[in-house]
Amino acid sequence: MTEQFERILITGAAGALGSRLREGLRPMARRLRLHDREDMGAAAAHEEIVRGDLADFASVLEATRDVDAIVHFGGAPMERPWQTVLDSSIRGSYHIYEGARQNKVPRVVYASSIHAVGYYAVEDSVDTRAMHRPDSLYGLSKCFTEDLARLYYDKFGIESVCLRICSCFEAPEGRRHMWSFLTYADMIHLVRCALRVPRAGYTIIYGNSDNEENAVSNRYAGHIGFRPRESVEPHRARVFDTTDAPDAHATDIRHVGGFLCALGHPDDSDDWRV
Ligand SMILES: NC(=O)c1ccc[n+]([C@@H]2O[C@H](COP(=O)([O-])OP(=O)(O)OC[C@H]3O[C@@H](n4cnc5c(N)ncnc54)[C@H](O)[C@@H]3O)[C@@H](O)[C@H]2O)c1
Numbered sequence: 001m002t003e004q005f006e007r008i009l010i011t012g013a014a015g016a017l018g019s020r021l022r023e024g025l026r027p028m029a030r031r032l033r034l035h036d037r038e039d040m041g042a043a044a045a046h047e048e049i050v051r052g053d054l055a056d057f058a059s060v061l062e063a064t065r066d067v068d069a070i071v072h073f074g075g076a077p078m079e080r081p082w083q084t085v086l087d088s089s090i091r092g093s094y095h096i097y098e099g100a101r102q103n104k105v106p107r108v109v110y111a112s113s114i115h116a117v118g119y120y121a122v123e124d125s126v127d128t129r130a131m132h133r134p135d136s137l138y139g140l141s142k143c144f145t146e147d148l149a150r151l152y153y154d155k156f157g158i159e160s161v162c163l164r165i166c167s168c169f170e171a172p173e174g175r176r177h178m179w180s181f182l183t184y185a186d187m188i189h190l191v192r193c194a195l196r197v198p199r200a201g202y203t204i205i206y207g208n209s210d211n212e213e214n215a216v217s218n219r220y221a222g223h224i225g226f227r228p229r230e231s232v233e234p235h236r237a238r239v240f241d242t243t244d245a246p247d248a249h250a251t252d253i254r255h256v257g258g259f260l261c262a263l264g265h266p267d268d269s270d271d272w273r274v
Helices: 016-024 057-063 082-102 137-156 184-196 233-242 258-262
Strands: 005-011 029-036 047-051 069-072 107-113 159-165 202-207
Touching (some): 005 016, 016 029, 069 184, 082 107, 137 202
Parallel strands (some): 005 029, 005 069, 159 202
């Protein structure tokens, strides 16, 4: 792959997915700028490390300067107390888009989530034009940022690809992951597709691998060119051997958002500690 970009900014670069992108996007840009509030280790020759808080606009404005594209993976990665969601994900995403506008960055690839539409049933085959149905404050912050991306495309022409990542971990653990699992390699492939496509406009796309089961539809996102290359199938037997048969009517089985649909308000309890 030839270098298509001069400089890509990756936020959340210390995280589980961001650290994979640090390697996976290496061939796409001459320089990678890595942003996180946590330690990211030493910078390689092609890297620039910027440590800062997404809630701090001055630092985000600086981090977004002189970049060709932003891969925005920083923020609360799951249900969290309202104040955390507000500061890291809502305020943080606003700062990223405002930084993109002020610094004239043409495209953002955003790590949205299945939890923006978590209350659809698995048999709905929810597509990317369905109305938002967030299942949590976390999901609500993803809806906010998808709408923010839409506004910044319609008004300012900044392209966005919002990746509704389903379940991206080292290995699947539950039966819901039989449709939702996205391997790390497919996640990197998805981000690369979103960066390299000549015209992205404003696009939402689901992120799951080529699993035998599926509960979401990418029929409106074909132009991104994402064809997952891996599957959850090698893990199926282990997952079935180590988990109980689920109740088909249980809240977390019925809905694509899984167990987040069954959680209460995060400020009421420690339920969000997942
Ligand atoms: N892993 C999945 O299955 C999955 C599914 C759907 C969406 N996503 C999204 O992908 C992104 C990355 O997820 P992950 O699994 O790598 O999570 P992660 O927690 O490992 O990474 C998130 C990173 O964001 C950083 N961060 C959080 N708040 C910050 C702030 N205020 N300022 C600066 N940095 C901050 C954290 O330090 C962390 O390194 C998240 O936005 C998450 O919502 C992940």
